[in-house]
Amino acid sequence: MQVLKAPAEVQAWARQQAREGKRIGLVPTMGYLHEGHLSLLRKARSLCDSLVMTLFVNPSQFGPGEDLDRYPRDEDGDLSKAMACGVDLVFMPAAADMYPKGFQTKVSLGALTEPMCGASRPGHFDGVATVVSKLFLITRPDLAVFGQKDFQQLAVIRRLVSDLNFGIEIIAGPIVREEDGVAMSSRNVYLSPDARKQARCLVRGLRAAEQRLAEGTRDASTLLAAARAVIGAAPLAKLDYLELRDAETLESVRTVSKPAVLAVAAKFGHTRLIDNLVLQA
Amino acid sequence: MQVLKAPAEVQAWARQQAREGKRIGLVPTMGYLHEGHLSLLRKARSLCDSLVMTLFVNPSQFGPGEDLDRYPRDEDGDLSKAMACGVDLVFMPAAADMYPKGFQTKVSLGALTEPMCGASRPGHFDGVATVVSKLFLITRPDLAVFGQKDFQQLAVIRRLVSDLNFGIEIIAGPIVREEDGVAMSSRNVYLSPDARKQARCLVRGLRAAEQRLAEGTRDASTLLAAARAVIGAAPLAKLDYLELRDAETLESVRTVSKPAVLAVAAKFGHTRLIDNLVLQA
Numbered sequence: 001m002q003v004l005k006a007p008a009e010v011q012a013w014a015r016q017q018a019r020e021g022k023r024i025g026l027v028p029t030m031g032y033l034h035e036g037h038l039s040l041l042r043k044a045r046s047l048c049d050s051l052v053m054t055l056f057v058n059p060s061q062f063g064p065g066e067d068l069d070r071y072p073r074d075e076d077g078d079l080s081k082a083m084a085c086g087v088d089l090v091f092m093p094a095a096a097d098m099y100p101k102g103f104q105t106k107v108s109l110g111a112l113t114e115p116m117c118g119a120s121r122p123g124h125f126d127g128v129a130t131v132v133s134k135l136f137l138i139t140r141p142d143l144a145v146f147g148q149k150d151f152q153q154l155a156v157i158r159r160l161v162s163d164l165n166f167g168i169e170i171i172a173g174p175i176v177r178e179e180d181g182v183a184m185s186s187r188n189v190y191l192s193p194d195a196r197k198q199a200r201c202l203v204r205g206l207r208a209a210e211q212r213l214a215e216g217t218r219d220a221s222t223l224l225a226a227a228r229a230v231i232g233a234a235p236l237a238k239l240d241y242l243e244l245r246d247a248e249t250l251e252s253v254r255t256v257s258k259p260a261v262l263a264v265a266a267k268f269g270h271t272r273l274i275d276n277l278v279l280q281a
Numbered sequence: 282m283q284v285l286k287a288p289a290e291v292q293a294w295a296r297q298q299a300r301e302g303k304r305i306g307l308v309p310t311m312g313y314l315h316e317g318h319l320s321l322l323r324k325a326r327s328l329c330d331s332l333v334m335t336l337f338v339n340p341s342q343f344g345p346g347e348d349l350d351r352y353p354r355d356e357d358g359d360l361s362k363a364m365a366c367g368v369d370l371v372f373m374p375a376a377a378d379m380y381p382k383g384f385q386t387k388v389s390l391g392a393l394t395e396p397m398c399g400a401s402r403p404g405h406f407d408g409v410a411t412v413v414s415k416l417f418l419i420t421r422p423d424l425a426v427f428g429q430k431d432f433q434q435l436a437v438i439r440r441l442v443s444d445l446n447f448g449i450e451i452i453a454g455p456i457v458r459e460e461d462g463v464a465m466s467s468r469n470v471y472l473s474p475d476a477r478k479q480a481r482c483l484v485r486g487l488r489a490a491e492q493r494l495a496e497g498t499r500d501a502s503t504l505l506a507a508a509r510a511v512i513g514a515a516p517l518a519k520l521d522y523l524e525l526r527d528a529e530t531l532e533s534v535r536t537v538s539k540p541a542v543l544a545v546a547a548k549f550g551h552t553r554l555i556d557n558l559v560l561q562a
Contacts, residue, residue, distance in 0.1 A: 011448045018299055102530075104391030105410070105444035111385055129386070130445075137446040163386035164411075165418040167292045249383075 001083045003090045007098070007138045010052075010091045014140035022049035026141035026168075028132065031055045032072040032186035033081045036147055036176040041085035043173050044145040052139045053082050054091045056098065061127030067270070072186050091139060098134060107133045112159055112250050116152050116263055117274065120240050128153055129160050136166055143169040149183050151261050151276045155250055175275070177203065183275045194236060195268035201234035202264050205242070206277040209262055213279050218256045220244045223279075227262065240265035240272065247278055257281050282364045284371045288379070288419045291333075291372045295421035303330035307422035307449075309413065312336045313353040313467035314362045317428055317457040322366035324454050325426040333420045334363050335372045337379065342408030348551070353467050372420060379415060388414045393440055393531050397433050397544055398555065401521050409434055410441050417447055424450040430464050432542050432557045436531055456556070458484065464556045475517060476549035482515035483545050486523075487558040490543055494560050499537045501525045504560075508543065521546035521553065528559055538562050 004010050017024050025048025027040045045051050055078055062068035075092075082090055106126055112118075113125035136144070146154050158170050176184045181203040182196075191199060205227035212226045224244055231237055245252055247259040256279055263276040285291050298305050306329025308321045326332050336359055343349035356373075363371055387407055393399075394406035417425070427435050439451050457465045462484040463477075472480060486508035493507045505525055512518055526533055528540040537560055544557040 007446050008448075011446065015299075015448075018296075019302060021300060102440070103444050104393065105441055106389050106391075107445075108387050108389065109385050110387075134444075134446050137448065159383070160386055163384050163415075164388075165288050165292065165415050167289075167296075167418065 001079075001087055001090065003079065003092060005091075005093055005097065007091075007093060007134075010089065010138050011140070013089060014052075014138070017050045018140065023143070024048060024050045024052060024139065024141040026052045026054070026135070026139050026144040028054045028056075028135050028144065028146070029078075030057045030071065030186070031078045032074050033078050034176075034184045034186060036149065036173075036184040038081060038085055039176050040145045040147055040173040041082065041087060043171065044143070045086045047143055047145075047171070048141075050088045051086060052089045052091060052141065053087045054135050054139065055082075056091075056093055056131070056135075058098075058127060058131040059095055060099070060130060061124050063121055063123055066121070067187070070190075072189055091135075098131070106130055107160070107164075109156055109159060109163075112152070112156050115245065115250060115252075116241055116243060117265060118152065120265060125153070125156050129156060132157055132160065133164070136161075136168060141168055143171055145171045145173050147175065148172045148278075149175045149185070149274065149276070151263055151278075152250060155248070181207075183273070185273060187271050187273065190271040191268055195271070198234040198236045199268055199273060201231045201237050202266060202273060202275040205230035206262050206264060206275060210277055210279060213256060218281075220252075220254050220256065223256070223262065227264070231264065231266065236268050238267045240267060244279075282360075282368055282371065284360065284373060286372075286374055286378065288372075288374060288415075291370065291419050292421065294370060295333075295419070298331045299421065304424070305329060305331045305333060305420065305422040307333045307335065307416070307420050307425040309335045309337075309416050309425065309427070310359075311338045311352065311467070312359045313355050314359045315457075315465045315467060317430065317454075317465040319362060319366055320457050321426045321428055321454040322363065322368060324452065325424070326367045328424055328426075328452070329422075331369050332367060333370045333372060333422065334368045335416050335420065336363075337372075337374055337412070337416075339379075339408060339412040340376055341380070341411060342405050344402055344404055347402070348468075351471075353470055372416075379412070387411055388441065388445075390437055390440060390444075393433070393437050396526065396531060396533075397522055397524060398546060399433065401546060406434070406437050410437060413438055413441065414445070417442075417449060422449055424452055426452045426454050428456065429453045429559075430456045430466070430555065430557070432544055432559075433531060436529070462488075464554070466554060468552050468554065471552040472549055476552070479515040479517045480549060480554060482512045482518050483547060483554060483556040486511035487543050487545060487556060491558055491560060494537060499562075501533075501535050501537065504537070504543070508545070512545065512547065517549050519548040521548060525560075
């Protein structure tokens with residue numbers, strides 16, 4: 001497994017792979033890998049010839065007061081996990097090489113980035129769209145795998161790829177959960193024991209709504225109320241948003257008549273967690 | 282020479298060229314080709330294996346009230362000129378295929394796009410950066426040639442390529458002028474005979490300043506005054522801007538101590554012309 005820091009070296013490697021007719025697969029990460037990331041790496045490994053993982057905690061997608069400085073890191077652990085998943089190349093750039101002096105280009109999207117995490121985290125998706133564009137152009141993948149836990153990010157990236165003609169196949173990896181149902185997240189390590197226990201309210205709330213849908217309730221406000229009742233019963237959970245939206249356009253839905261995403265964000269102390277379920281009509 | 286309209290077909294062609302180890306050269310145009318464009322095509326032809334010309338009058342770089350609807354077109358003439366210059370592939374998309382329903386991605390730059398044409402034409406460089414990003418991703422060139430007449434555009438594209446890691450060599454083609462010195466432009470056809478004659482004031486003004494520099498004057502305001510005096514003597518010329526700026530950063534300069542661009546934009550009736558000279562320190 002190669003580990004490279006210089007964008008130009010990675011780009012040269014990628015060009016060489018293309019000349020050799022090799023299909024490049026990409027899994028972008030911010031490191032501190034958990035089983036969720038590893039599932040994406042394994043999926044990508046099965047679909048490509050040359051597997052690239054990027055490891056970059058991108059400053060531009062964190063807002064002021066967010067957790068950039070204390071985002072968890074474990075470089076050595078990440079590299080050995082990547083190796084075990086069959087990664088061929090890890091691209092691990094320095095921030096100064098990604099955003100050198102004079103950097104001034106921004107990639108931004110419209111309606112898809114306005115609600116949900118876009119509303120809670122102004123500028124977040126500009127940072128995501130810009131860095132992902134850079135990572136795509138540096139690593140030149142044929143396909144890239146993103147986790148469905150960041151559901152809005154996935155929708156944004158699909159749109160970005162289509163709008164700018166990246167010609168990259170975007171593949172979603174399902175949410176991987178702990179035994180008690182809590183979605184895996186690098187941020188879970190920050191939860192106090194009590195908060196970790198109460199974090200279960202998110203997936204339980206989502207599943208309560210899903211259960212109501214299975215029983216025949218298609219009305220969004222009823223489904224949302226079912227989820228909110230469960231989450232509201234956890235005193236440490238401070239709800240950021242709970243929304244039911246079209247799974248493709250992320251427009252609000254009043255009635256579930258096609259695939260919709262039930263998405264939640266909540267803070268437990270300083271730690272913000274997200275989760276979602278796709279509800280089938 | 283192939284002529285293709287579908288982005289996906291062009292992208293497939295470009296991938297095949299890369300697999301064959303061929304170096305792709307790109308010249309993006311809005312058509313209505315004149316000798317300036319042809320000089321760019323010939324330059325690109327000499328530097329690449331497979332030459333692509335794009336022909337697309339990009340709506341998103343025209344503002345409200347600008348001349349999108351009456352921008353001159355001559356598709357047949359353009360194709361025969363392209364063929365004569367050895368173009369291998371013309372990409373001539375429909376606007377609906379470049380900006381399909383739901384399109385919402387914008388590529389924008391900062392300080393470089395604020396002065397000069399950026400100030401006169403709000404949103405213009407967002408449109409340019411976005412469409413050029415798309416054209417780059419569709420045609421996947423190793424190098425691209427842009428005319429130096431659009432000096433600010435060239436600076437913006439160099440920065441864009443560097444910032445987003447396009448990995449494309451950007452080459453400037455010098456301004457090609459009519460016999461009387463007027464810079465070639467597709468828009469020159471709109472000038473009345475009187476305006477066409479007076480349009481010479483732009484290059485004459487620029488050269489008057491250049492002459493003053495050659496005589497030892499490095500002070501920006503003196504150089505600008507020399508140019509302004511010439512342009513001001515042409516009654517049909519309505520000056521939009523006349524500026525002396527650092528040739529790389531486009532920051533204002535007070536004294537010419539490194540390469541600087543003396544750039545002008547003026548309207549003659551409804552027709553807006555631009556021109557520039559790079560002054561060597």
